[in-house]
Amino acid sequence: MAPARDAARAYSALQEFDDADVIANFLIANPQHRQAIRRAQMSEIAPYSEIRDNTIAADMMPIDMLRAKLSFFGATHFDPRSDRWVRICMYAGAPYPEDLNTENADDWVYPETIG
Numbered sequence: 001m002a003p004a005r006d007a008a009r010a011y012s013a014l015q016e017f018d019d020a021d022v023i024a025n026f027l028i029a030n031p032q033h034r035q036a037i038r039r040a041q042m043s044e045i046a047p048y049s050e051i052r053d054n055t056i057a058a059d060m061m062p063i064d065m066l067r068a069k070l071s072f073f074g075a076t077h078f079d080p081r082s083d084r085w086v087r088i089c090m091y092a093g094a095p096y097p098e099d100l101n102t103e104n105a106d107d108w109v110y111p112e113t114i115g
Contacts, residue, residue, distance in 0.1 A: 003039060010036035 010033035017026050027034055063086060067078055070088055077089040095108055 003036070006033070006036040007040065009033065010040075 010030075013030050013033055014026065017029075023037060027037060067075075067086060070078075070086075074091045075088040077092050079087040079089075093108070095104070100108070
């Protein structure tokens with residue numbers, strides 16, 4: 001929720017700023033909103049570039065964020081040993097390059113969702 005809270009605060013501060021002025025001038029006057037403005041600018045070109053979760057929840061563990069990040073790189077099988085580290089399997093069941101074709105090239109990572 002921290003990114004949402006920060007965005008709301010930046011938006012509130014922007015309401016008192018002239019729309020015709022450039023964002024750089026707003027950030028010079030309000031440097032505390034730099035990260036929120038950067039997130040907003042990044043989302044225009046990369047809408048899925050950010051993990052959407054409650055990053056300041058009391059029960060949020062760093063290992064949860066690690067698992068989410070690792071999943072972007074192909075980790076699908078997690079073997080947690082504790083709440084501090086995790087063993088993963090990368091690309092389990094991946095086909096060999098010669099087995100890829102236009103029908104299966106995009107979907108082999110998550111075979112349980114096919115069909």
